[in-house]
Amino acid sequence: MTVAAPTIADLETPALLLDEARMEANIARLRSRLDGLGVPLRPHLKTAKSVDVARLLMSGPAGPCAVSTLNEAEHFAAAGVRDILYAVGIAPAKLERVAALRAAGVDLTVILDSPEQAVAVADASRRHGQSIPALIEVDSDGHRAGVVPQDRAALVAIGRRLEEGGAKLRGVLTHAGGSYGCDTPSALEAMAEQERAAAVTAAGVLREAGLPCPVVSVGSTPTAHFARNFGGVTEVRAGVFVFFDLVMAGIGVCLPQDIALSVLATVIGHRLDKGWILVDAGWMALSRDRGTARQRVDQGYGVVCDLAGRPYPDLIVAEANQEHGVLSVRPGGTLPDLPIGARVRILPNHACATAAQHARYNLVAGTDPAVRAVWDRFGGW
Template sequence: MAQQCEAQGVALRPHIKTLKSLEAAAIYAPLPMPITVSTLAEARAFAEAGYQDILYAVGLSPNKFAQVNALLNDAVTLTVVIDSTDAAAQLCDQAHQLDHPLRVAIEIDVDGQRAGVAAIDESLIAIAAKVATTPSLTFAGVMGHAGASYGCFDAVSRDQMAQQECQQVLLAAKNLADAGYPCTMISAGSTPTVLASASREGLSEMRAGVYATFDLVMAGLGVCAYSDIALSVLTCVIGHQKDKHWVLIDAGWMALSRDTGTQNHPLDCGYGLVCDEQGKILEGWYVAHTNQEHGVVKHRDGRTPDESFAYGTMLRILPVHACATAAQYHSYHVTQDNEHTHASWPRINGW
């Protein structure tokens, strides 16, 4: 990802929401890189570790004002996002409580999937005007995220989505500049779109997150290879249902998450693909059903499990959605060359 952004001449602002780990971020988002966070708890922990340029990429709500101010008091350059004149009005009303300037960006709706103002929406200028004229606030610019890229199954459609994402944030930035509100932050990105081909001219930065480990959703889209996936759940065979050719494992949805994000993919991986303990994919085997602490492993063609699935055998499950699977844990066990190291990396959970 770093090479991709460097080749395109655009700064990378990694999103640390997948692993939420300082130790992992030291690899893919080393200091003094700017980062993106999904919670103020992440912002707090990363600020304490020395990260100084942080984008909180979820629309700010009034009840988070005290947490935001505490970060500013720790000399963090924090950028928050809003996407309505209502949010701008409340933020501006409360801004006098801030001890230091807060950077505010406007979220742009680039694909109709979630939050954000359309690039041509007239409220865009009204929001910028309100922010720019409020002491303690600094109008930073615009950011957009093409979540729709998770529905792009080939390179052509990903390239188109990447171009659309860039064009929409650039159009918004142009409209703002024309109205007298130039943008220093013009930010776009998702793992599939940043890895796609598109002109990035005019962007100030790109953002991506799940590339930290990749997962079966990304592999299913063709964004990575299955062998690129760097996160797995270690589990043990606890039984069988021989009539049904089932292998039962002690990893249910509590261990794997309830995410079934490959359900509409050409290859539905259920709750995860099955590997041996060394991480080699056991072709055709997947977690078909889960209860809280039970997983049911089956083969796609219904074949009978052999001795690779004997009672007590350790297996690894590749995650459907790394962000969701990782969220079920409070720390990671680190492996290198398929061997466990003694390292344990804590996660920053909660809000």
């Protein structure tokens, strides 16, 4: 627990700011949407990696939640979370840590998409005298891992290896990461339906083969916000919605004024001959993520705002060195007057990547300069 600086003027820069009011509004927005569609949220905690944020995101102190590392699972388990989905394909060597968490009373589920992994999970289940539950990862959009739902033989073979080997087949999971490439409401709705249909089809294949499939888990922030129907789905996962970022704004899932995360930086120089203002936040503070480069509006390494969080017209971080950010305006724009020592707030391209560069969140609310609290976050695997 770090003591909060009185105001953002007292913070050493670069520093990560988290607008509590925006974060709470983002959480409330998705919750009410999913409540309306009658499906529970399993928040993905990989974005926040913070026990304090997790408590706001989860429906209760014991979860449920999803994580992207076993380190997250261990941190959240130590904080009392009991229902955890480790949503990255399981490496057999990690099963000892999985078994240790389960032996400590955590209902930890793993995911996999191959017979080899199913055998490893079954072997670990027998070795540790406990049925480790697994979801079969389904490929709903060709963007990453998973068994395609049409491959009935593979789905059933994996399911049987789990069940007959002493592990537990708990269901199916898919993540339509391809939704990050959509940027119209109709494309996002279609992707959400494609994600739902793939998971429900795969679940049907397993059930027809006499295998159990109680869990049908789908989700990404864009599809969770655009799905019209979650028929057959038992839970929705989403992560980056808690903070939002410029990539999500570019897709049309949020507005820039919904983005809860920003990096506080100080002006450290000028190259007016080149139209540059230099700040002390380079890629170490902002991350190297250039996710908006593929979108209609390339936001460089981030959009530059004043201390109240209002974007300066056309001012972006055009270049980033390790500890230098180079601010410049788009063609036709006017460089604002920002003397040495002036402070700015930079909205991130990708909230998960930017947050990962920092050890703590400085909590602020709206235009109030007070730092209300400091919340620690963790990294590592």
